[in-house]
Structures are given as C-alpha cells and as structure tokens.
Amino acid sequence: MPRKTNIPIRKRxxxxxxxxxxxxxxxxxxxxxxxxGKVCFPGGGIEHGESEQEALVREIQExxxxxxxxxxxxxxxxxxxxxxxxxxxxxxEEDVRLVPHTAEVAETRWLTPQVLLRDPDLLxxxxxxLVAWGRSTFAIPGIAVPPDWDETSG
Numbered sequence: 001m002p003r004k005t006n007i008p009i010r011k012r013x014x015x016x017x018x019x020x021x022x023x024x025x026x027x028x029x030x031x032x033x034x035x036x037g038k039v040c041f042p043g044g045g046i047e048h049g050e051s052e053q054e055a056l057v058r059e060i061q062e063x064x065x066x067x068x069x070x071x072x073x074x075x076x077x078x079x080x081x082x083x084x085x086x087x088x089x090x091x092x093e094e095d096v097r098l099v100p101h102t103a104e105v106a107e108t109r110w111l112t113p114q115v116l117l118r119d120p121d122l123l124x125x126x127x128x129x130l131v132a133w134g135r136s137t138f139a140i141p142g143i144a145v146p147p148d149w150d151e152t153s154g
Contacts, residue, residue: 010082014055015043015129016090017074019142023110025092027063028121030106037106039116040123041087052086064108065099066092075138079125087129089141113146 018025018041029038042063046055053070060068071089078084098108116122117130131151133140 007078007080007082009078009084011084012046012052013044013083013085014046014052014059015041015085015087015126016056016060016068017041017087017140018060018068018090018092019140020094020110022143023112024116025098026109026111026116027100028106028109030102030104032103035123037121038123039109039119039121040126041129042105043085046086052088056088056090060090060092063101063105064092065101066096068092072141074140075129075132077125077128085125113143113149117151 016025024041026039027042029035029040031037042060043056044059044063046052047058050058052073056070057068060066069091071091073086073088075087076084077087100106100108111119113130113134117127132138134145134149134151136145
C-alpha cells in the first residue's frame with residue numbers, strides 16, 4: 001500500500017487490531033506516556049532491526065502482558081509529526097487475562113466500532129483508521145462494517 005503523503009518519516013510504529021465478539025480491544029493511555037488519557041488500539045514504536053510483526057508481538061506483550069499472534073497487515077498511515085504507522089490484525093487467546101502495564105496503560109476495554117467512534121478521547125489516528133475501514137478502504141478479518149455505520153457519529 002503506497003504512501004500518499006510528503007511528510008518525512010521520522011519514526012515507525014505498529015498498532016494491533018484485536019477483536020472479540022465484534023468489539024475491538026482498546027486501551028486508555030496512562031498519564032506517563034505521550035497522549036496521556038487518550039483511547040487507542042495497543043501498539044508502539046518499532047525498534048531498530050525489528051520487523052513490524054516482531055514489534056507488534058513485543059508491544060502487546062509489554063502493554064498487556066499477553067502473547068499475540070500477528071495476522072494480516074491491514075493499513076498504513078503517516079501522522080502529521082512523521083510517524084509511519086502500520087495497522088495489523090492480531091490475535092490473542094479468547095480466555096486470556098489481560099495484565100496491563102500500568103506505566104503505559106491505565107485501562108483496557110472491549111468497544112464496538114460505534115462506541116469507539118463516539119469516544120471523545122479517541123486518538124485522531126484511530127478515528128481515521130475506523131473511518132477508512134467504514135468506507136471499505138480495507139477489510140478487517142472477522143468483522144464487517146456494521147449496516148448502521150455512521151462515521152460522523154464521533
């Protein structure tokens with residue numbers, strides 16, 4: 001998927017899109033990290049020499065204390081501050097107990113796309129991801145765009 005921006009890339013990051021019963025796993029960021037208190041999908045920076053899949057698995061382990069399996073690469077965005085973000089479908093076991101790392105994650109929640117879009121604390125890049133999905137720019141395995149989808153409800 002080609003980049004459609006002239007913003008120079010300064011950093012690379014990865015985001016995990018994890019589903020359970022038509023709801024996305026989201027985190028509320030702690031007060032000790034960038035964008036404190038914001039709601040987003042789990043993820044973070046890609047370290048030097050690390051693949052996107054390796055970073056995805058590491059970030060989910062660090063933030064949520066669980067093993068994840070990388071699925072398909074879904075989407076790519078570039079933030080206004082020059083971070084190239086790779087959005088990956090990921091899987092965690094159904095009955096796994098999430099153990100948030102409190103220095104990074106204040107809370108976890110499973111939210112439907114409609115509820116997530118209405119959350120005033122949702123990071124703008126996550127909102128853009130959901131809007132692109134709602135416009136069928138890409139598909140997320142295991143979930144269809146709801147028939148009553150309204151990307152303006154946020």
